[in-house]
Amino acid sequence: MELRINQKTYQVDADADTPLLWVIRDDLGLTGTKYGCGLAQCGACSVLVDGNVVRACVTPVAGVVGREVTTIEAIEADEVGKRVVSAWVEHQVAQCGYCQSGQVMAATALLKHTPAPTVEQIDAAMVNLCRCGTYNAIHAAVQDLATGKEHA
Amino acid sequence: MNNRFARTLGWLAVPCLVAAGALAWYVTRQPVTAFEQAPAAEFDPALVSRGEYVARLSDCVACHSLPGKAPFAGGLEMATPLGNIHATNVTPDPTHGIGRYSLADFDRAVRHGVAPGGRRLYPAMPYPSYAKLSDDDVRSLYAFFMKGVQPANQANLPSDIPWPLNMRWPIALWNGLFAPNTPYAAKPAQDALWNRGAYIVQGPGHCGSCHTPRGLAFNEKALDEAGKPFLAGALLDGWYAPSLRQDPNTGLGRWSEAQLVQFLKTGRNQHAVVYGSMTEAFNNSTQFMSDDDLAAIARYLKSLPGDPQRDGAPWAYQAVAANARPDAPGAHTYATRCASCHGLDGKGQPDWMPPLAGATSALATETASAINITLNGAQRVVAAGVPDAYRMPAFREQLSDQDIAEVLTYVRSTWGNHGSAVEAKDVGKLREHTDPASSTPIILQMR
Numbered sequence: 001m002e003l004r005i006n007q008k009t010y011q012v013d014a015d016a017d018t019p020l021l022w023v024i025r026d027d028l029g030l031t032g033t034k035y036g037c038g039l040a041q042c043g044a045c046s047v048l049v050d051g052n053v054v055r056a057c058v059t060p061v062a063g064v065v066g067r068e069v070t071t072i073e074a075i076e077a078d079e080v081g082k083r084v085v086s087a088w089v090e091h092q093v094a095q096c097g098y099c100q101s102g103q104v105m106a107a108t109a110l111l112k113h114t115p116a117p118t119v120e121q122i123d124a125a126m127v128n129l130c131r132c133g134t135y136n137a138i139h140a141a142v143q144d145l146a147t148g149k150e151h152a
Numbered sequence: 153m154n155n156r157f158a159r160t161l162g163w164l165a166v167p168c169l170v171a172a173g174a175l176a177w178y179v180t181r182q183p184v185t186a187f188e189q190a191p192a193a194e195f196d197p198a199l200v201s202r203g204e205y206v207a208r209l210s211d212c213v214a215c216h217s218l219p220g221k222a223p224f225a226g227g228l229e230m231a232t233p234l235g236n237i238h239a240t241n242v243t244p245d246p247t248h249g250i251g252r253y254s255l256a257d258f259d260r261a262v263r264h265g266v267a268p269g270g271r272r273l274y275p276a277m278p279y280p281s282y283a284k285l286s287d288d289d290v291r292s293l294y295a296f297f298m299k300g301v302q303p304a305n306q307a308n309l310p311s312d313i314p315w316p317l318n319m320r321w322p323i324a325l326w327n328g329l330f331a332p333n334t335p336y337a338a339k340p341a342q343d344a345l346w347n348r349g350a351y352i353v354q355g356p357g358h359c360g361s362c363h364t365p366r367g368l369a370f371n372e373k374a375l376d377e378a379g380k381p382f383l384a385g386a387l388l389d390g391w392y393a394p395s396l397r398q399d400p401n402t403g404l405g406r407w408s409e410a411q412l413v414q415f416l417k418t419g420r421n422q423h424a425v426v427y428g429s430m431t432e433a434f435n436n437s438t439q440f441m442s443d444d445d446l447a448a449i450a451r452y453l454k455s456l457p458g459d460p461q462r463d464g465a466p467w468a469y470q471a472v473a474a475n476a477r478p479d480a481p482g483a484h485t486y487a488t489r490c491a492s493c494h495g496l497d498g499k500g501q502p503d504w505m506p507p508l509a510g511a512t513s514a515l516a517t518e519t520a521s522a523i524n525i526t527l528n529g530a531q532r533v534v535a536a537g538v539p540d541a542y543r544m545p546a547f548r549e550q551l552s553d554q555d556i557a558e559v560l561t562y563v564r565s566t567w568g569n570h571g572s573a574v575e576a577k578d579v580g581k582l583r584e585h586t587d588p589a590s591s592t593p594i595i596l597q598m599r
């Protein structure tokens with residue numbers, strides 16, 4: 001089947017029910033997207049599909065044929081994504097870093113749909129798990145992005 | 153005076169004794185079988201393999217085998233209102249199994265619920281359904297159990313039902329009232345496909361054991377399409393086994409015959425994925441049925457009319473704009489815990505992750521299945537030897553009774569769903585009485 005990932009077209013030989021995550025990581029070698037729980041509970045595998053955040057571990061690959069997938073590898077090609085990464089660097093959000101590609105995808109999706117989210121909207125959208133506990137730094141970075149403070 | 157009293161007593165004693173004698177005869181008698189004079193059985197390999205298929209249709213392994221143990225050596229504990237009983241060793245072991253059974257003995261056990269010596273089996277063995285098996289299928293089933301199954305030297309476990317409730321003879325009276333004793337008779341007005349489907353559904357498939365509501369004596373309220381309660385949906389072991397009739401909400405009204413075949417063959421279709429006890433029935437039985445037999449089942453089930461009075465107004469999808477009800481209780485839990493798979497629009501990702509919009513569990517009056525699957529997650533669906541890629545996780549450690557009640561109430565009242573609200577106390581009750589599903593794929597071996 002033919003997939004569009006990060007503005008490129010890939011020919012993939014996979015069963016229809018293969019999780020998108022396996023195709024991205026194992027078949028295409030894009031290993032920035034992480035495997036966490038495999039049950040859509042943690043968000044480490046978050047990618048964008050047509051600008052919406054989805055959990056690649058529970059997305060059958062057949063469901064994204066004809067749609068535009070964005071992974072962490074190309075996030076800085078996106079204007080919003082680029083701002084998110086800068087804010088992440090500014091706030092030194094990452095600790096071990098394992099969940100961070102998913103966190104960046106979730107923040108990017110939020111800001112694409114809601115450029116100036118309220119605190120409640122940020123809390124409601126940023127639900128990916130982080131075992132290091134970087135939640136405060138994540139929240140601060142997204143808060144800056146929401147209020148335009150990251151340019152200050 | 154004394155004399156007259158004694159004489160009256162004497163006269164009364166006669167009919168009492170006669171009645172007691174008749175009762176004693178009735179409750180211990182050996183039912184007549186078609187194989188009374190059967191010569192010593194011959195075991196043609198084709199007959200053995202035919203019997204293996206009948207054992208698949210009948211899902212004998214479901215109770216008589218345990219994962220990781222010798223096939224058909226018994227041991228499964230089953231809870232009854234009187235106490236726990238255990239499925240028995242049905243391997244051809246001469247001491248603990250059925251190695252000494254003649255074909256007639258085997259038939260009496262399978263179709264009549266009577267073991268050698270006249271001891272009555274508990275109707276946990278679905279002989280009221282197996283009574284409908286054909287003579288040919290009983291003969292081949294016997295051949296399979298005698299020659300296709302390895303003897304296992306494993307003793308049976310006693311039941312823990314206390315005296316006097318453990319007396320078995322009253323079951324004979326129950327049988328007289330509730331268990332048929334003639335094989336399935338084809339209905340000449342119907343075609344061969346329908347009759348084959350009726351035979352499998354009522355007989356070996358024993359679908360009614362779960363899907364037909366039971367009466368006060370734990371009898372299935374109907375054993376064939378002549379009764380309205382037949383396969384009309386029932387609550388059993390913490391799951392609501394839905395209607396298999398043409399009810400659009402709680403039954404198969406929106407399913408085509410082809411979708412029904414797909415469901416029984418692959419465990420999933422655009423409407424639903426097997427879960428709860430049906431996962432076991434799929435893993436061990438329905439997926440092994442031939443395409444012809446599945447088509448027959450579908451034809452038969454699609455002929456059972458629904459009951460609008462019981463089922464309510466037919467469900468129709470209602471679109472809900474994303475975040476239209478962000479403050480509704482349960483909406484946030486749904487968005488963060490459920491929507492990745494089942495979609496913010498409730499449509500799921502057919503055929504892999506089932507829709508909740510229009511799902512039986514979201515429309516049925518009984519909330520048990522919705523609560524149970526949320527608390528405990530799904531067992532692995534193993535189709536053609538391959539475990540499923542996607543599994544419903546257990547939320548019992550992450551969500552409180554109140555969280556689960558709220559999210560399920562949200563699901564049952566969104567996208568046109570019109571199920572009743574879910575109560576936190578019902579979640580609490582099921583939480584106590586159930587365990588999380590195993591993430592290990594379980595397929596019971598027959599050889």
